[in-house]
Every structure is written in C-alpha cells, then in structure tokens.
C-alpha cells in the first residue's frame with residue numbers, strides 16, 4: 494500500500510489524532526430517525542455518530558476502511574459491531590439488513606462508476622422502506638476544494654485525497670440508478686473545520702415492500 498493510498502492517508506490521520514466533531518447535525522433529522530432496529534454507520538471514523546445512533550436505541554454496525562479509525566471507534570462504542578469494509582463493496586453485509594444507513598462525509602471520494610457501486614451497496618443492504626441519511630460535499634464547497642465547474646464526474650485532489658463534489662443533478666442520477674427515492678435534499682453550511690463548508694444533506698428511502 495503506497496502513501497498515496499486513501500487507506501494509508503486515513504490511517505495516518507486517525508493515528509495522529511481523533512477527528513470526530515461535536516457538531517450535532519443529526520438533531521435536525523431526529524424526527525425521521527428510527528428508535529429501534531438496525532443502523533449501519535458507513536465511514537464511521539472515530540464513532541461519535543455511532544454513539545448518537547446507539548443513544549437513539551439502534552443496534553449499530555460501524556464500518557470504515559481505516560483500521561486506525563476503527564480502533565478509536567471500538568474504544569468509544571464497545572456496544573457496537575465494528576468491521577473494516579469499503580463502501581463500494583460491503584463484504585459480509587447481508588441484503589436488506591438495515592433500517593438506516595448513515596453515511597456522513599464518506600461517500601464523496603469516488604468517480605461515477607464507484608459512486609454508483611457505493612449507492613448500489615447502500616440500496617442492497619437497506620431493508621425495503623429503509624432510509625439513507627448522507628452528508629456529501631456540495632458543488633459550491635469552495636473552501637475545501639470544489640472546482641469552478643463541478644458538473645462533471647472528475648475527481649479533485651484535496652490534501653492528497655481524491656474528492657467528488659456533487660451537484661443536485663449528479664446526486665439525483667445516483668438515486669435514479671439505484672432503488673433509492675429522494676425524501677429530502679438540502680444544502681447546509683457546516684463549521685466543523687473552521688471555515689464554512691457547504692454540503693448536501695440527503696435523505697433517501699429504499700423503494701419496495
């Protein structure tokens with residue numbers, strides 16, 4: 494694995510320091526979140542959001558590509574299941590097994606083909622009528638690398654990592670290609686990294702009975 498491998502970069506970051514941020518953005522979606530059942534925290538990082546899902550009564554499986562992130566997350570949330578997995582191939586996760594998939598800032602590292610794979614995996618592991626709640630880089634996230642024109646699917650290198658910046662049209666294309674239906678899509682400004690960060694918050698439901 495080279496130093497430019499995203500896994501190595503994330504491992505290096507989590508080995509140096511915790512990255513979780515106290516901003517409780519989930520609170521705004523409280524009414525939509527289930528209070529029982531199963532949740533997948535996809536790209537869980539050091540696990541602060543896993544804690545918030547556990548606090549709401551959900552049985553949580555937390556996954557990340559970084560073993561260093563998972564080491565921190567396990568320490569924070571011993572009552573959750575933790576697995577190393579790539580969002581594009583959720584090995585070992587059964588079809589239709591989650592009521593909720595939370596993917597906060599973890600699904601915007603891929604080109605079109607890999608984004609389609611990751612969204613298809615989310616749809617596969619969600620139960621029918623299950624919800625995806627995702628936070629994703631927005632096309633106008635200029636403080637954190639958004640290009641002048643984000644309408645194409647090219648990736649932008651930011652601090653050594655390839656990043657995708659989403660227009661509404663690109664997100665809707667991903668939903669249309671999978672069995673996910675938009676429930677809400679809105680932009681939010683986050684202050685978790687200091688300067689304002691523009692991101693999409695997406696809620697989508699898996700169709701079917």
Ligand SMILES: C[S@@+](CC[C@H](N)C(=O)[O-])C[C@H]1O[C@@H](n2cnc3c(N)ncnc32)[C@H](O)[C@@H]1O
Nearest residue numbers: 503536537538557558559562579580597598599
């Ligand atoms: C910006 S951090 C967000 C962490 C956490 N969700 C939060 O909001 O604090 C992005 C996370 O996604 C993970 N990640 C990046 N690429 C991934 C992939 N292909 N599959 C699974 N996780 C990935 C990283 O290791 C990192 O923990």
